[in-house]
Amino acid sequence: MIRPVGRITCALGCLLSLSPRLLDTGRLPPSSHRAAATAAAATARRGAASTPSFPLAMEAAVAPPALRPGRSLRTNPNPATRPGQTPRPWGLAANPQANAVRCELSRRPEPRVLIRAAAAAQQDAGDAAGAGRRKRLAVFVSGGGSNFRAINEAALGGTVHGDVVALVTDKPGCGGAEHARSNGIPVVVFPKSKSAPEGISVAELLDTLRGYGVDFVLLAGYLKLIPAELIQEYPRSILNIHPSLLPAFGGKGFYGSKVHKAVIASGARYSGPTVHFVDEHYDTGKTLAQRVVPVFADDTPELLAARVLHEEHQVYVEAVAALCEDRIVWREDGVPLIKSRLNSDVYL
Incomplete structure (x- = not known):
């Protein structure tokens, strides 16, 4: 029953x-x-x-x-x-x-918990294996160096698996150089000029960078053309950031507010920063990463510059982090790609 x-x-x-x-x-x-x-x-x-x-x-x-x-x-x-x-x-x-x-x-963990756990595990694995030792970075600046500061802060905070060991500038009194000195980073003046008689030659620059054990060179608002000897010394190891979506609005004479004025005057609907590898010419190296910023109808060069700069600080740090972790791969046609930290089969 x-x-x-x-x-x-x-x-x-x-x-x-x-x-x-x-x-x-x-x-x-x-x-x-x-x-x-x-x-x-x-x-x-x-x-x-x-x-x-x-x-x-x-x-x-x-x-x-x-x-x-x-x-x-x-x-x-x-x-x-x-x-x-x-x-x-x-x-x-x-x-x-x-x-x-x-x-x-x-009861299963929430998806966000799983994602955070996977990210932490991948980062630990990358630090232990893929990234290896911390890379040594030399940053070149000609002005305030806000991108240099962002990279240095990311390195100190652990986001970038490397250290800024030298700052190179053609203007020893610029804000970037002052910030480096106040943080104990050696300042190297290059090239020698009337305004910077203490500057060094190309050969001396190469010897200095070798002495610091520099792995990668990062241009952050450096206005001088990089000598061919330096590019040959550091093949596929020099990055630059430009405040437009290259190849548009790039080349000699396009820097700072001049870029944003040209973008607005052209009627372009979008702009944004580009991180690219450096070759013997201005802004013609292979593109590594970009961020898109809308251009509004009532924009001014100052407003557009502020929005682009905000994206610069993020995309440049991400690109440098990938460089230091050996996550950049080159396609057969010579195009660089960033490999995802979470999934080695995904490229950013």
């Missing part, structure tokens, strides 16, 4: 096993739905008075059969309601038994 709790469980199990899709498609007539619901409700009313564990049986009926991994099966945790009373079995049991079990829904 089936006990009341068994009847309740079986009735609810039959009712709840009907998927919403099955009911919605009309494969069962509406009268069958009403009949099943009425029968289940009547059975529940008859057994409610004598079955205190009915809510627990209903919970088990609607729970999926998946069990929590690594957890032991638990019996009814509810104590007897009266001294000497035997706890009622509960759960979806095929036959009456003394200790039925409860099926719990497996």
Whole structure:
């Protein structure tokens, strides 16, 4: 004989096993739905008075059969309601038994938690294997050096797996040079000129960079043309950032506010920074990364410059981080690509 709790469980199990899709498609007539619901409700009313564990049986009926991994099966945790009373079995049991079990829904971590955990694991693996030792960076500036500051802060904060070991400038009194001195970074003046008689020659510059063990050269607002000897010394190892979407609005004479004025005057709808490798000419090296910034109808060069500069600080740091972690690969046609830190099969 089936006990009341068994009847309740079986009735609810039959009712709840009907998927919403099955009911919605009309494969069962509406009268069958009403009949099943009425029968289940009547059975529940008859057994409610004598079955205190009915809510627990209903919970088990609607729970999926998946069990929590690594957890032991638990019996009814509810104590007897009266001294000497035997706890009622509960759960979806095929036959009456003394200790039925409860099926719990497996609780999985949220997707964001999994993504953060995967990112942390990948970063640790990259630091240990792919990135290797911290790379040594030389930054070239001619002005305030806001991109230099962003890169240096990222290096100090651990975002960039490298260290700025030297700053090279053609203007020893510029803001970038002052910031380097205040942070203990050696300042090298290059080239020698009337305004900078303390400047050094190309050969001396190469010797100086070798002495600092420089791995990569980063141009951050440096206005002089890089000598061919330096490019030959550091093949595919010199990056520059330009405040337009190259190849548009690039080349000799396009720097600073001149670029943004030209963009607005042309009627271009978009602008943005470009990170590219350096060759023997101005702004003609292979593009590594870009960011798109909209140009508004009422834009001024100052407003556009501020939005582009904000993107410069982000995209340049990301590109330098990839460079230091050896995540840049070259396509057969000579185009550089950034390999994702999270998935080596994805290129950014």
